[in-house]
Amino acid sequence: MRFLRVKMDELKVVTEEVPEQYRKLAGRGLTSRLILDEVPPTAHPLGPKAKLFIAPGALAGTSAPSSGRVSVGGKSPLTWGIKEANAGTPVAQSLGRLGIKALIVEGEPKDGKYYILKVTKDGTEFLPAGDLVGKGLYEAYGELKKSFPTAGFIACGPSAERKLATAGVCFNDTEGRPSRYAGRGGLGAVMAAKGLKFIVVDGTGTQPVAPANAELFHKGTEKLREAILTHGVTKPGGTLNSYGTAALINALNEAGGLPTRNFSSGRFEGAAKVSGEHLADVIHQRGGEGMTGHGCHPGCLIKCSNIYSKPDGKEHVSCVEYESDWALGPNCGIDDLDAIAEMIWQCNDLGIDTIELGVTIGVAMEAGLLKFGDAKGAVALFDEIRMGTALGHILGQGAAFTGRAFGVVRVPTVKGQGMPAYEPRAVKGIGMTYITSPMGADHTAGYSVAVEILSVGGKADPLAVEGKGALSKAFQETTAYIDTSGYCLFIAFPILDIASGFEGMIESVNAVLGTEFTGADVTKFGAEVLSWEREFNRLAGMTSAHNRPPEFMRYEKLPPHNNVYDVPDEELDKIAGA
Amino acid sequence: MNKVQVYLYATLRQFHAGAGSVNGTEIEVPDGTAISDLYRLLGIPEDQVKQAFVNGRHKDPDYLLRDGDRVGVFPPIAGG
Structure with missing residues (x-):
């Protein structure tokens, strides 16, 4: 797994090894920690120091049931505090399969224009957003699908271009509609402020994520599957x-x-x-x-x-x-x-x-x-x-x-x-x-x-x-x-x-992240994530x-x-x- | 006798056309009728019932119905 640091001011993507302290994090835990570590709490959410983080959940891209979630994080232009919003989408699974732990979007293009970032197993590429700017997302997704028929799309809409605090980050559903939203908190406007209009994510040629402990993963996901199918x-x-x-x-x-x-x-x-x-x-x-x-x-x-x-x-x-x-x-x-x-x-x-x-x-x-x-x-x-x-x-x-x-x-x-x-x-x-x-x-x-x-x-x-x-x-x-x-x-x-379902969830996450969590550790971990989020808000003036x-x-x-x-x-x- | 307004929701609607309709149905029951008696009266298998609200509050199956009660009956439901 790696970080892709997307430097919009240089139109350059830098691949980074995931530092040790982030390896056992994913999804919201990762976006919230990165916000605390990298975003000045008093920064303007739409200003040059703000950043946008996109991180698939730990199990996204594996064969675990109902695990296609992706988190988007940043400082919210709606609350002016920390924000994580997440969505269920095939894009989450593609990001996982591409080995991307997080996309870290920073800086602003010098020319003030909007760009498309294309991410495939072979690398990344910037393209001008051109006349897709200003278009409604149904039309834009239709055109993107023609150009990139095997890809999924992350987008911000016309509302985000106007820097509205109601703007979400859009992902496609199974059939490619612009309908699955990391909706809350105005993160779409943060994406637009970075000059990033679309991220084209193509997982073609990748394999499902192989858990570090396949046996434990199988055991855990089976228990969870059974719980979901019987409740x-x-x-x-x-x-x-x-x-x-x-x-x-x-x-x-x-x-x-x-x-x-x-x-x-x-x-x-x-x-x-x-x-x-x-x-x-x-x-x-x-x-x-x-x-x-x-x-x-x-x-x-x-x-x-x-x-x-x-x-x-x-x-x-x-x-x-x-x-x-x-x-x-x-x-x-x-x-x-x-x-x-x-x-x-x-x-x-x-x-x-x-x-x-x-x-x-x-x-x-x-x-x-x-x-x-x-x-x-x-x-x-x-x-x-x-x-x-x-x-x-x-x-x-x-x-x-x-x-x-x-x-x-x-x-x-x-x-x-x-x-x-x-x-x-x-x-x-x-x-x-x-x-x-x-x-x-x-x-x-x-x-x-x-x-x-x-x-x-x-x-x-x-x-x-x-x-x-x-x-x-x-x-x-x-x-x-x-x-x-x-x-x-x-x-x-x-x-x-169903207690066995709860165990199954933890076992499957342990199998992928290499953690050794027990039931009691779940709330302990959650409390730690919340403490990072509260610390950011405190430093932001809340x-x-x-x-x-x-x-x-x-x-x-x-x-x-x-x-x-x-x-x-x-x-x-x-x-x-x- | 007590008149109660009964609403069945989600998968329970199939068991009684009136109570399963948008407007529910008014049913007259004798004094001492519990919610669980109402299920039998309407032909609702009790094992498919998760819970009932009476006048907006959770009530157990042994709650005795009163005149004017509004009863909403649900199978297991969730959302978010």
Whole structure:
């Protein structure tokens, strides 16, 4: 394995031996450590000292099930703190097979132009991005596919060219769509600021990664495979496979924790119309090119993705998953799946994080810019972003920025990042994760919802505060390990309930990284990664004041349970180690 | 007798057309009816049920239904 240091100022790629201290890291563990070591914490996220790191998870490129994840890291132009966002994509596997431990992108081209970096087993090459600049990603990917038919693509979209903090880093799915995003935190804008528009990754002629300990790897992956294939939520025909993640719409709605109309209610009267069940019904009724049970990368056993079709059966977008569905749906008072699908397509085309933009539109509706439930008006806002109008620039900078621009008080963000699809006042533990995660409000950073709402890995009253600090902390630590492993976070569901699956995960990672981790080491490792991330944030100027909920949640009661966010500051400080 | 509004979700929808529909269904049950009795009444195999919410709160299968309760019944589900 090697580092590829991509020097944009010289248009040169330097191959480096991986220094000893990074050898047992990968994915998020590696990007976060590299950020702490190489990025000045007070650097401007879009300035010359900022860097972008792309690192496949430890198992990406091996034959381990559901292990095609890649992490992208940098200083976030949205939160101005550390950021790691990850995606499931065949590109992760190609990077692993090419023996690339990390791409380290630094400097800026002297001519101010955009470039394509091509990476193959034979080496690297820079090409001018030419007239692909400014194009939507569906068109751009189509043209790239013609030029590089066997490759995968990493990209930033037109939103990133405008340096918008909602811009994600895009990867292709199994069939080559620009649809798998390391979406959160504006890392697409960091990529654009480096003058890097596309990375063409061609793994042709490479072999799957051979684990150092093949026997242990086989033993571990078999245990994990068995757990995934038997657990109720991840097995074939289980809920993730049949309905996708949007099966959560009804669950959170029942629990009174589905953020509705910019976090003003926990129940949405139109929930059923945007639920995973209805989504699957529509896809099956329309027939044609739509499908459920779609995988984001080869070798995934869970296949929670989908392809949503238009009324005539032609493909509209992949994929309508819970967060995007909620952000652009219930959060905006919208109950029209076709409108939601169109907005997801627009986000994919422009290179935008669906969560951040959905939360932003909710705030814009709160400001009176358009009415809650106005699907047509919401779709029209994308033209503002596409054309680069002043309003488009405001919206494109995210929910916190838009809230300030319009003087809105009810702005659901932490560290400047929009909250995902679980109401903290109705699900107290996930609120602790949002508030204390070094990443800003991020559900994937410590998904206590599993225990609080889904009764997976235990059971707890979502409205209770007691015991949730330890729960959120344990989830955050375990997640930092899984985000390093390259496994999809959704393996957490089976391994929380099936002990042999948990063992299998650790054994397979040990077999590849040469670590000798036991179960107890997982949280210890995760705590260390979190400590690096917190240290970067501290040096960047963040304090305990950044580990607080939006103030309105302290005094506005949320129906139907009429709770405020009542987790004491001291408890939040304890989780964040302040 | 108590009137309860019942919603079945995901893979449980197949067991009862009304309760599995978008609007759920109203069912009248005698005093002392537990959630587990409701499963039998609707023909839902209990081993396929993961949990039920009553008025937005987790309730055990032995919870006795009250007039006006909203009951949501789920198989194992997940997402993110």
